Amino acid sequence: MIRALTAVVLLMSATLGTEAVAASTAAADSPPPTAAQEEGMTAGAPFRDPADAEIHQDLTITLDAASTRFDLSGRKVWGQSYNGVFVAPTIRVRPGSTVAVHLVNHLPVATNLHFHGLHVSPSDHSDNPFLCVSPGSSITYSLAIPAEHPLGTYWYHSHAMGTACPPSGSPTAQELSASDFVPGDVENQIFAGLSGALLVGDDRTLLPRPLRHIPAHTFVLKDAQIDATGHIVQNTATTSINSNDPTVRLVNGQLRPVLSMKPRQTQLWRLVNAGADIIYQLQLDGHHFTVIGEDGTPVARTTTADTLLLPPGKRYDVLVTADGGPRKAILRTTAYSNGPQGDSYPDVALADIVVPGHPVHRLPTVSGAMPTAPRDLSPAPIARHRALDLSENDAGTAFYINSQQFSTDTSIFDAPARLGTVEEWTIRNLSGEDHPFHLHTNHFQVMSVNNVTQPYTHQQDIVLVPHAVNGVPGQVVLRVSLADYTGRWLFHCHIAAHEDNGMMNFINVAS
Incomplete structure (x- = not known):
């Protein structure tokens, strides 16, 4: 703890007003008790799904990211939002579509976007977390959703890995380098409201x-x-x-x-x-x-x-x-x-x-095998074994992977991964708190947790690595298929404060 649609275009702009500045200069005191924070809110309203991103006749989706005073169950609260609401509109895409996302940054600090869980390229202007969009700059992301992409629930959010970008006269985004890097702003921007759901297809089918x-x-x-x-x-x-x-x-x-x-x-x-x-x-x-x-x-x-x-x-x-x-x-x-x-x-x-009301006809129970699940990596030949140690200082203010804090230019691994292979990673948690480990670009299969073999049921992109007990590290062994895309595949603890403060790195995937 720390104190789609073919040819879809998303326009995201952010405007910071004087009211929002107060959010960054709030008193250092802890927030009041939860009951006091809920004053002015009304519980018990009918459940509402998040609004879908609006689709115009020209297949354009427009999202507006701004410093906003939005409504939380009747109480007006200042934060940051897409389209004026605390929960961003749900983006729906189809396998085989190409999604263009235009991001305009009017925040006083750098920002960017991550499309969490999507199996798309991590390079160029695709789902590239190293891109840095400085205040007043813009970028157009292009996401080519594979035709065979799994159907299910994903999400999107700010992934601002630095609060400032390299100096440049260009109005477009550029990639961060180690010489320009300053600690990130992921926690602030997600916590303020910049996140929402993303659905690929409809898994009811x-x-x-x-x-x-x-x-x-x-x-x-x-x-x-x-x-x-x-x-x-x-x-x-x-x-x-x-x-x-x-x-x-x-x-x-x-x-x-x-x-x-x-x-x-x-x-x-x-x-x-x-x-x-x-x-x-x-x-x-x-x-x-x-x-x-x-x-x-x-x-x-x-x-x-x-x-x-x-x-x-x-x-x-x-x-x-x-x-x-x-x-x-x-x-x-x-x-x-x-x-x-x-x-x-x-x-x-x-x-x-x-x-309430009269019972309806009970539908059949779903059990057993599901179609289109990712392949079981248990019998796959292993090209390389790697080890990752997660740790933090006693104060809980600095976080590490293999005793290193994040650098945009240096991977903790000397040897790159090879496209088309399967690797096995052993992740040890040396600290006294659980860390949710997340890998960008592709899912992985958990093989064991604390030396207990896990039967194959699925692949995932986040796993909670248990904390150390009596000096014995928690441990997760996973296998990842390095499929389809070369480039820098990012991984980190998904407690945003931890990744902002060092618990993040990447692996180079080469052909």
Whole structure:
């Protein structure tokens, strides 16, 4: 802790006003208790899915990123937004499409974009996190979505790895270099509101035919620490975002909304932790989740779970079936600690699920194999073994991978990876808090956790690496297929404060 659509164009602009400046100069005191932050908010409104990005006749989607005073369940709060709302519009793309994203930066610091989980190029003007868009500059990203891209739930967010770009007279973005790099602003910009869901296709089409038209809902989970002046807390030179401080947990920007289901009805829920730092452990009282997808990829076999752990950036696609009689259930994030050096979160109700009326016909239960799951890497020949150690200083203010902090020019690995091969990585956590490890560009398969073999059920792009216990590091072994794209593949802890403060690096992938 630290104290698509073919030829789609997205226009993102940001404007900083005088009110927003106050957010960066807020008092260094901790935010007030959660109950005080919720004053002025109204709980219990009908559940609303995030708005879809607007599609015009010319297939243009326009998003406006700005310093904004948006509405959080009736309370006006200052932060940063796309299109004036705390939860950015949901972007929907189709496999085989090409998406153009035009980003204009009017913030006082650098920014950029990351399309989390998409299997697209990490180079040039594709999903390149090393691009730096300085204030007043712009860039057009071009994302070629493969025709065979997995169907599922992804998200997009600011990935500002530096607060300033190299000096240049060009109005377009450029890549960061080590000589110009200063610590990043990922935590501030995500926490202020710059994130939203991204859906590739519709994974209901992978279900048995009777389930292909069930209701689907997107749950974008974010928290907000609101100071006494009505601004979302920011990390500045005099204060930092303490992820263990009191915070308001919101679903689609709503405080404890009410979602209706009919008795025996099955729905698809797309669950996205689009926050900067904190972890959700979801439970729906009296029900269970049937997992059909994780981190945007269909599972090889469905599983059922009573709880789901979502560190920052994690997604699950799940089926939920209401029981047979009228009642109410609570979707909650249960009490959770991510280690003695980390945070401890309370049990918080997120949404009420009401089940009124007469039962509907119960649809078949989904179990067993799912189509189009990524291949099992268990029998794959291993081209290279690599080791990564995650660590931090005692104060929890500096973070490392293999004892190095992030540099834009230097990989921790001397030898590049080879395109078309499979590698096995052993990730050890030497610290006293869990770290969610995220790899850009491609998913990976978890082989073991703390030396316990994991059966193949899916691939994913985030895994929580357990903290050390009594001096024994936590450990995850994973395999990654280095497919399709050369370039620098970034990896980092997805607690944004940790990546901003050093726990990030990359591997060079060569042909």
